[in-house]
Amino acid sequence: RKQKDNDTASLSTPSSPDALPAAAASPRAPPARASRRVASPGPATARAAPMGRGGARDGAAAAPPWHSLPDEVLEHAFSFLPAAADRGAAAAVCHGWLGAERRSRRRLAVANCYAAAPRDAVDRFPSVRAAEVKGKPHFADFGLVPPAWGAEAAPWVAAAADGWPLLEELSFKRMVVTDECLEMIASSFRNFQVLRLVSCEGFSTAGLAAITEGCRNLRELDLQENYIEDCSSHWLSYFPESFTSLETLNFSCLEGEVNFAVLERLVSRCRNLKTLKLNNAIPLDKVASLLRKAPQLVELGTGKFSAEYHSDLFAKLEAAFAGCKSLRRLSGAWDAVPDYLPAFYCVCEGLTSLNLSYATVRGPELIKFISRCKNLQQLWVMDLIEDHGLAVVAGSCSKLQELRVFPSDPFGAGQVLLTERGLVDVSASCPMLESVLYFCGQMTNEALITIAKNRPNFTCFRLCILEPRTPDYVTRESLDAGFSAIVESCKGLRRLSVSGLLTDLVFKSIGANGNCLEMLSIAFAGNSDLGLHYILSGCKTLKKLEIRDCPFGNKPLLANAAKLETMRSLWMSSCSLTLGACRQLAEKMPRLTVEIMNDPGRTCPVESLPDDSPVETLYVYRTIAGPRSDTPDYVQIV
C-alpha cells in the first residue's frame, strides 16, 4: 500500500485545489506521460505480476501496474487521501483515476454554491457522505449585500435528497435555509448525523423541531451566528426519550427560551455529549446543574453570564466546574460580575480555547483569569482587555496560536482602549502565534515592522484600523512600509486584510511577496489602477479577493481577466468600474459569471445603459454551471 501511495504522489500533477476541478471531462496530465513510464523495462514488469490485474491485460508485458488496477483497489488507495486538494490532483491524472476518485469521494466542499449546479455535483460524486456548501460573498456579513440576494440551500437539499440517500453530514454557511429544507433533511437521510449552520437565515425553531424529531442518529446540531425566528421553545422536546447519541449541541444564537427540564434530561442521557453551547436564556445556576450532569464536557458555552453575586451560587459553580476535568474550550456572553470568574479558576489550566468576544467583562479580574490559562492556544477577546491586558497574555500564554481582538464600540466616541502596543507585545512573546485578527484605533510602521520581524510564521494577518485611511500616527506616513514588512517576512501568509492609509506601493509588495496568499481584503486603499494590477498580476495562489472603496478601475481588471478564472471569486464595491468593462469581461471569459448590483429603485434594465455607466458593486466568480437563474431585481448578470 505504501508503495502505491508513493506512485500516486509522483504521478499526480498539482491541479487547482478545488473540490470540483473546472475541466470536468479532460484530464490534465495526458496519458502520454504514463506511457513514458511504461517504456522502462524490467522492474515495471516484475511488479506487474504480483499485483493481480483485472485479467484482460495478461499478455502486455510492458503495461504498468496502475493502468489495470481494479477500481476497488484505486478507491481504497484514494481513501488515504482525505484532503480535497490531493483528491483533486489524483483525479487529474487520467480517466481511470478520475472515475475511481469521484465515485469514492466521501467529503465534498463547495466553496461557492453557484460554482456548480447541485444536480451535477450529486451526479459526479455519488458516494458523498458529508457536504459543505457556502453561499453569499463574505462582505454579506457586513451588510454589503441586500436581502434576497440568493444562496438558497433548497436546491442543494433537494438534489442531495435525490442522489445522496446515505448523506450523514450537511453544513451550510451564509445561505438561506428554510424550514422546508430542514424538514426535507429530517425525512430524506436515514443516517443523518451532523447539521452545521453558520451565518444562515430563513428558518425558525419549527424547522429545528423537524430535525430533532426526525434525525434519530443525530450527533451534532451546531448553530453558529444564525438568525433564527423563534416560533416555540419546544423544538428541544422533540428529541425522543430514547435518543442518546448527541455529541454536540450549540444553540447559542437562539434568542428564545428553551424548556430547561427537557434540556437537563437530554444532557443527562447523552453520555457522549462533548460540546454544549447554551444561549442567553439559561441563567447561571442552571449552568451549574447542567455541568454536574455532564462533567465529561470538552466545550462549554455559557450564554449570558450575568448575575448578582451570591456566595452560594459561586460555590455551586465552583464545585460544578471542579468536576469538569475534560473542559478545554470555553465561551460565553459574559456581562459577568467579575466576582464569578474565580469559580472558573480550576479549569483555566486545561483550557486551550477561550472565546470572550461577546463578554463585556473587563478589569483586573478578567486579566487575572486569562493569565491563569497557561495552555491557551486560541483567544478571542474584546478590546476591553486593553494593552496592559494583552501584555499579561503575552507573558502567560506562551502557546498562543490565534488571537482575535474585537472592537467593543465600533462606531463609538469612546476612549481608545487598545493600541498597537498590545499586538506588538503578544507577537513578541508568543512564538507559536500564527493567526491574528486585530481591531484598533492606531498603528505605526515601526510596530508592524517589529511584528513582522518577530513573527514570520503568520499564516493569517488581519488588521483593521477603525478609521479608514488612518496614517502612521507618529510619522503621518502611509502604512505601506509596515504591511510590506509583513508580507516580506511571513512567507507562509495565506490570509491578509489591510487597512489604514495605503498607496499602490503596498500592493506592489503584496503582489510580489504574497506567494501563498489565498485571501486578500482591501478597503479604502490605493491610489490608482496600478494597485489592483499589482495584485492580479502577482499573488499566484490568490483565491478570494474582496475590495471596497478603492480607486481601482477597468484597465487592471481587463488586463488580468484570465487570472479571474484561477480564483474563486472577486468582489469590488465602490470602486471606479464601468459597465462597459464588465461587459467586455463577461464576453472575454465565458466561464465567469459577472454580476453587478444596482440601485433597487432602478427600473430600466442594465442592457439599456451605456458603457460608461458606473458600476457600484461587481461580484465575479468562476462557474461550470452557467449564469444563475435566481437573481433578485437588483442583481444583473452581464
Add this chain to the structure above:
Amino acid sequence: TLRLGLPGSESPDRDRDGPADDVAPALTLGPAPHKAASKRAFPDASPHRGCSAAARAEDKPPSAAPPAAKLAAADRQGLLLPRAQVVGWPPVRNYRKNTLAASASKAKGADDGAPHYVKVSMDGAPYLRKVDLKMYSSYEDLSMALQKMFSCFITGQSSLRKPSTKDRLTNRSNVDSLQDQEYVLTYEDKDADWMLVGDLPWDLFTTICRKLKIMRGSDAAGIAGKTLVCRK
C-alpha cells in the same frame, strides 16, 4: 456647506485648520464629498448605504508639524469623535453588532434590548435613512453622524452667521438665526408634533423620538417660534 445647528450651539471658527480640537456641537461640513460618490449612476445598492468617510479623511489639511506626542493626543481626540457610519465598516459581523447592541442597551436598563431605529428624512432627498438612536450618546454624536449620512445631498450652499449663546437669550434672535442656517434637525414625538431637537436631555429624547427630519431653516423657523411661544 451643511450645518445642523442645535439651538444655542456654537460653530467652530471657519479658518481653523485641522479637526476641531474641542467637540463643537454644530459642525460645519468640509468640502464636497468624494467626487466619485456623486457621479454614481447606481447609487446605494442597499437602502442602508452611507457615504464613505472619504470626505472626512480628505478634509484634514496638513498641519504644520506639531510634536509627536501632541499629535497622538490630537489624533486620539480625533478618534473621540464618533466615526462616520459607513456601511459595513468597520468589518464587524452584523450578528456581532446586533448582539452587542442588544446587550449594551440591556445593561443601560432599557425597556427592551432591541436597537431603536428611527427614520430620518431630509427635505429634497430622494430617500430616507434609518438610524439607531441607541448608537449615540449625545446630540453632538447624532448631529455628526447625520451630517455624514446626508452630506451627499448637499450641493455646497454656504452657511451664514452662526448663532451664539448670547443670541439664545433673546428669543427673536434665535428665530432669526434658525432662519439663517440652511438646515435644522427636528423630530416627531409621541404626540406626533414636530419639535426642534436639542431641548430635552439626551436620554429622554431617545425614548420619545419617533422620527427625525432635517428641515430647511426657513421652514423650521415656524416650529421654533411655536416651541418658544409654548414655553413661555
